[in-house]
Amino acid sequence: MKLSNHFLVAALLATVAVPSATAALDSIPSLKIDKLTVTPAGRILLDGACYSPEGDGLNAGVALPDIRFGAKVSYGKWAAKIDVGFGYGKVGMKDVYIQYSFNESNLLRGGYFVHQFGLNAATSSSMKPAMEAPTTDDFFHATGRNLGLMYVYDRGKFFAGVSAIIAGTSLTTPANEQGKTSYGGATRLVFRPFHSTGLIAQAGISGWVQSALHKAVTEDDQYSVGDGYFDFGANFPTRVCKTKMLGADVTDARSVVKFTPELLVAKGRVALEGQYYYMNVSRKGDLKSYKASGAYGLLRGILIGGDYGYSHADAGLATPGPKTLELVAGYNYTDGSCHEAGIYGGRSNDASVTLNYYINKYMIARLRYCYTNVFDSDVTPNRHVNIIQARIQIKF
DSSP: OOHHHHHHHHHHHHHHHHHHHHHHHHTSSOOOOOOOEEEEEEEEEEEEEEEEOOOOOOOOOEEEEEEEEEEEEEEEEEEEEEEEEEEOOEEEEEEEEEEESSSSSSEEEEEEEEHHHHHHHHOOOOOOTTOOOHHHHHHHHOOOEEEEEEEEEEETTEEEEEEEEEESSSSSSSSSGSSOOOOEEEEEEEEEEEEEEEEEEEEEEEEEEEOOOEEEEEEEEEEEEEEEEEEEEOOOOOOSSEEEEEEEEEEEEEEEEEEEEEEEEEEEEEEEEEEEEEEEEEEEETTOOOOEEEEEEEEEEESSSSSOOEEETTTTEEEEEOEEEEEEEEEEEEEEEEETTTTTEHHHEEEEEEEEEEEEESEEEEEEEEEEEEEEEEESSSEEEEEEEEEEEEOO
């Protein structure tokens, strides 16, 4: 009888204790452990091109202009990327940066990468809808890589990128052999009242200011700083041949100011985008400032596939989906000659038609025809050329 009482007491205690223990366990917050994710990345471009007329640095052939391998790493709010290029058999650093995302709308990135400046910053070099970047964008060094720190705000109708840039530095040369460091700042401000699939409208403006570059001068194994300068230029719009078309060497430079307004509209399967560029390089003493300008426009249409989408992170059109066939007509004008300054960088007109077939998530086939005319250039005689190019690219 006493033993039965003991069992009864134990059962009653268990009835009370077990729910209490369960409730205590339920009150402990779940533990969330961030996972380190490493994603391999790479790209291969196979280009073929022919020219008419040939010669003077333009010869038909094939090339592997861009081969890259790297990785993207993410851990919680932190991310990093390293990208190494092997184009034309030469090793070179591409994107190398670390990034911290405060939330979905704010991030801070530091390292060596393309900073936000103009609409072309929304697409990498291999994802340009007209196959090649506009000549003006190349000439202005608008979307080249620079060391620096960039803050990006991306929310609703507004997008903003603000950067502090250290230019004229190399990742492979000691600081004492690089001359004087050039400092600058850039910003891109975008207003996009409509940014959904099938209906997109945005306008923006970007500004850039930077002190002059200075080369290191060697004398008796000692390094000193040379005069300030800027070197602007662009090749013919083809990567099978690297032939300079425009070039302006600005000496005795103090600083440069650039700005570019942008416009992007899309309705259904038709889109229009464009930019205007202006640049002014101030010079020492009584030397006249060097001024240059240019503009481009692209009319894009999807022949097979769905409507154009929007990429928030880049403030530009999203890459069309698999099995999409796209036609792109483009025009670019660049004026790199400044008679007041006595610098004849050249003028060029470029009209193109590009056919893009997005095979799947990783592969694109492109076919491009362009007519390029250049004149008033110190780096090449007045000439015109018809260029037909084809490309198969893999990017993951």
